[in-house]
Amino acid sequence: MHPLPFRPVLLSAVALLALSGCNRKAAPPAMPPQQVGFITLQPQSVNVHTSLPGRTDAYEIAQVRPQVTGVIQKRLFKEGADVQAGQQLYQIDPSRYQAAYDTARGQLAEAEAAEVTARAKLERFKPLMQAHAVSHQDYDDALAAEKEAQGRILNAKGQVESALVDLGYTHLNAPISGRIGRTIITVGALVTANQTNNIAIVTRLDPIYVDVNLPAITLLRLKRELAEGRITPQANGEVPVTLTLEDGSTYEHVGRMALSEVNVDPSTASVVVRAIMPNPDKLLLPGMFVHAQLDEGADPNGLLVPQQAVSRNTHGDPQVWIVKPDNTVELRQIQLGQAIGINWLVTGGLKAGERVVTVGLQKIKPGAKVKPTEDATSQADSNASSQNKGQ
Known part of the structure; x- marks a missing residue:
């Protein structure tokens, strides 16, 4: 009579084994590595420029008064x-000044006539004084009179010149x-x-100044990169300047940077940089808003990273995903310079030969294994952008 209670126990064991087998069949398969596209950073010559807003200013201006x-x-x-x-x-109306000039000329003529008489008297007294025919006092009086007559001539000449200047000012x-x-x-x-x-203003328009405010930190960066040889200056030593007008069009003439202020404005932490632009067609007028692009030279070892590969953290710092040699990914913070076409110029945090993820950024996390594939499109765009900027 014992087999009867044993049957439910066997059925329960069989049910547990069946459920266990079902669980093993339902386990998900292991996920394959995420496929990502990357570019390999290669140093290349990059033309470096800085684009800043500015305003035009007259080269010369004179108020007519x-x-x-x-x-x-x-x-x-x-x-x-x-x-x-x-x-x-x-x-x-020159009439009053013409009259004053004529009067001054008459006074000069009178002074010259008086000087002739005084000189003649002095010449007569000189031999008479030597012969003791006249006293020394009489001779001294004649000499003083002749010198006084010469003084009146000089004074009259000054009056004539002054009247002539005033007469000229009527023009x-x-x-x-x-x-x-x-x-x-x-x-x-x-x-x-x-x-x-003033009654009118004359403005010289060709050439014309363009004044821009260059941040002091940018000026320090430029000097440091020039000293380190990262930027090669132009052959003639000048910094070319091109303009973008307020309507978005490019100004056809190329100017040059003329000077920069010695002092930094403490309120804006910037330095005024002045460029001289040719303006033969008088298209630029004083006070116009423009964007000035300062061409600083070429960085022979520039590193460009596509803008699509760069993200920002909560603090706004730029960062990129790096594919390490073991095909795992790492999120790294970098430093960027200016935008060049569709790329960013890297100033720190990356080195040549490293692989930067450009496709599939949203599906990876730090330390994850990936299947990297060369992103030929982004690499080609990067090279093309660099070549275009270098022309």
């Missing part, structure tokens, strides 16, 4: 036209060559000597 008082008789220029240095712009001439703006006064208006308000 009267230096004598009088009524404007004529305006001798067309508003908005180009004028030459010395070209007459206005005519001030208001252009102080520099350039383009003249609108006139502030009209014919018949009274102007006064040394007035504070």
Whole structure:
């Protein structure tokens, strides 16, 4: 009678074995390594440039102001036209200054006539004094009178020159060559000597300045890279400058960097850099907003990494995934320079020969095993971008 209670025990054991077999069949297979695309960093010659916003400024500017008082008789220029240095712009009524000049010339003639009489008297007294026919006192008086007459001539000549200068100032001439703006006064208006308000402005437009603010940290980087030989300067030693206008178009003429300020502005931590741009067509006008690109030279060992390979951490620091020799991946923080085409110029954190992941970044984690494949497309784009920048 014992086999009866033994049957449920056997059935339970068989059920457990069956469930165990089912569990072994349901276990997922091991995942294969994630496939990723990478590029191998290779040093290459990269043209280095810095793009900064700036504004144009006049090369020369002169405010036209009267230096004598009088009524404007004529305006001798067309508003908005180009004028030459010395070209007459206005005519001030010259009558009073002509009269003063004529009076001064008359006084000079009188002084010269008086000097002739005094010199003749002195010449007569000289032999008479030697013969004791006149006293030494009379001779000294004649000598003093002749010198006084010479002094009056010098004074009269000064008056003539002063009157002639004032007469010349009735011709208001252009102080520099350039383009003249609108006139502030009209014919018949009274102007006064040394007035504070100008009556016209002449601006030289060709060439023209472009002033940009270069961050001091960028200036330090440039000097350091030049000292280390990472950047090769231009053959003529000058730094070319190209412009992008406010409408996005490229300015057709190439200028050069002229100077940089000695002092750093403490409020902006920047240095003013001034470029000189040719402006034969007068397209650039003072006060225009532009983007100036300073070509600094070539970095013979530049490393470029595609922008798609770079991500940012929570602090905004750039980072890339590296494929190590054992085909595991590592997330590494790097330092970047400027953007060149679709790439970033690497300034730290990477070295030549390392493999940077460009495809499949979202599916990997630190230390994971991957199946790397050369990303020929990104590598070709990187080389093409570098070559285009070098032209």
